[in-house]
Amino acid sequence: MRFYRKESERLEKIESFVRSSLPSLGVNKKQEITRLLYEISKRENTPPEKIIEDVHIKSFDAVKEALLKRRFPYAYINDEALKLYLPKLKLDKNSALNLKKTKFYPGNIFVEKSARHSSLAQRFKGSFPKARFSEIASLKDYLKTRRNFTIETYNKRRDTVFITLENYDFFKKCPCTKKAVGCGYHIFNLSFGCLFECTYCYLQEYTNSPGLIFPANIDKFFQVFSSYKKPRMRIGTGEFSDSLMLDHITQYSLPIIDFFKKHPDVRFEFKTKSVNIDNLLKTDHAGNIVVAWSFNPQRTIDENEFFTPGLNERIRSAKKCVEAGYKISAHFDPVVYFNGWEKEYRKVIDSLFSAIKPKDIAWISIGTLRFNPRVKQVIETRFPGNKILDEELILGYDNKLRYPYKIRHHIYKSMLEKLFKHSKKLSIYLCMEDVSMWRNLPKLTNPTRSFCQLK
Numbered sequence: 001m002r003f004y005r006k007e008s009e010r011l012e013k014i015e016s017f018v019r020s021s022l023p024s025l026g027v028n029k030k031q032e033i034t035r036l037l038y039e040i041s042k043r044e045n046t047p048p049e050k051i052i053e054d055v056h057i058k059s060f061d062a063v064k065e066a067l068l069k070r071r072f073p074y075a076y077i078n079d080e081a082l083k084l085y086l087p088k089l090k091l092d093k094n095s096a097l098n099l100k101k102t103k104f105y106p107g108n109i110f111v112e113k114s115a116r117h118s119s120l121a122q123r124f125k126g127s128f129p130k131a132r133f134s135e136i137a138s139l140k141d142y143l144k145t146r147r148n149f150t151i152e153t154y155n156k157r158r159d160t161v162f163i164t165l166e167n168y169d170f171f172k173k174c175p176c177t178k179k180a181v182g183c184g185y186h187i188f189n190l191s192f193g194c195l196f197e198c199t200y201c202y203l204q205e206y207t208n209s210p211g212l213i214f215p216a217n218i219d220k221f222f223q224v225f226s227s228y229k230k231p232r233m234r235i236g237t238g239e240f241s242d243s244l245m246l247d248h249i250t251q252y253s254l255p256i257i258d259f260f261k262k263h264p265d266v267r268f269e270f271k272t273k274s275v276n277i278d279n280l281l282k283t284d285h286a287g288n289i290v291v292a293w294s295f296n297p298q299r300t301i302d303e304n305e306f307f308t309p310g311l312n313e314r315i316r317s318a319k320k321c322v323e324a325g326y327k328i329s330a331h332f333d334p335v336v337y338f339n340g341w342e343k344e345y346r347k348v349i350d351s352l353f354s355a356i357k358p359k360d361i362a363w364i365s366i367g368t369l370r371f372n373p374r375v376k377q378v379i380e381t382r383f384p385g386n387k388i389l390d391e392e393l394i395l396g397y398d399n400k401l402r403y404p405y406k407i408r409h410h411i412y413k414s415m416l417e418k419l420f421k422h423s424k425k426l427s428i429y430l431c432m433e434d435v436s437m438w439r440n441l442p443k444l445t446n447p448t449r450s451f452c453q454l455k
């Protein structure tokens with residue numbers, strides 16, 4: 001609540017100033033000036049009264065221009081087509097997330113009637129004997145009576161689990177983003193919702209369930225797979241959840257690894273920030289399983305990836321997986337820009353390569369921070385002390401909030417240099433970037449063509 005109190009005091013002061021000094025402005029203009037003053041004050045850690053002193057009230061346009069220059073100095077000077085997103089700023093005490101780490105122990109576990117005898121339901125019963133178990137006809141019917149999802153509901157999602165039978169939504173092509181170069185990835189749509197709390201997570205705006213969803217009929221996925229399979233495809237869980245966060249309970253990895261022994265031309269990827277790899281270490285595999293971690297400097301993890309294991313733990317787990325014969329992949333995604341980012345990311349890359357040989361890395365992706373503009377307000381209310389919104393985020397080619405083009409280009413170029421220093425043979429692609437960015441960078445690997453040539 002400390003962050004909420006500090007930020008709401010800041011906002012109150014600014015709102016009061018705008019009301020008294022610019023009384024003739026309409027609602028939208030007041031809202032824009034309030035937001036700009038707030039963002040500057042938070043980013044510079046400057047009391048609002050100081051910024052206000054510096055603002056000489058002439059006209060709305062003059063005030064706005066002065067504030068834009070100060071809020072987006074890089075984008076302004078570098079002549080970026082400044083497409084901004086300045087929605088109403090609202091902080092809410094009840095939506096601020098409690099960042100105290102607690103053990104995952106759901107209070108309510110709802111089991112679809114058709115899944116009541118499943119081994120997954122039994123394992124949840126065994127793992128959480130004190131949880132209240134209730135039978136429901138179906139998740140779909142249950143949700144019909146509870147449509148009002150709020151940020152508060154999302155904050156409490158770890159208290160509720162649904163065990164379901166999936167009937168329709170087994171696989172899909174990764175939707176990527178408008179106008180981006182796709183990587184041809186496919187999603188194995190197993191489970192929905194995550195235990196971790198990353199400030200930038202898109203699920204916090206996207207989610208339409210009050211809890212975490214785990215299908216109990218993984219065998220049905222396997223049945224359907226043969227009609228979905230594409231030659232030499234890359235597919236993975238981890239799009240709508242973390243692949244391994246609860247693997248000790250779901251045990252999903254075991255039948256998956258076994259199933260893909262029959263499909264040696266497919267590469268299956270578990271994407272995780274967890275270190276829950278015991279099942280992987282005790283299982284034989286066919287060499288086509290890739291275990292992926294997202295890597296960030298510890299500072300970024302501390303500020304943005306709450307409840308996740310630290311960088312060194314992730315690297316140690318990746319090393320154990322390599323020792324067990326798996327390939328790993330590394331996702332530098334999102335790369336978060338801050339003063340001193342280059343030094344910190346160099347340390348991450350050097351630590352990774354001091355533990356893992358380049359030949360054991362199947363692929364590497366790099367993607368700079370981006371999100372749907374609506375996520376910005378969710379981040380503000382859930383994480384009022386966040387630093388991730390302080391950098392210059394403007395609407396990019398796909399209308400997502402991103403760093404300006406030249407900053408992104410600089411990040412990619414610098415990351416590629418640091419990575420290729422360790423091996424020229426690494427397969428590296430960009431995640432959700434447009435054609436011009438690909439063209440302006442050297443030695444990228446087009447993922448739709450190259451990755452499934454098994455080594």
Ligand code: SF4
Nearest residue numbers: 194196197198201241
């Ligand atoms: S680990 Fe991934 S899915 Fe989970 S909160 Fe973080 S970004 Fe979202």
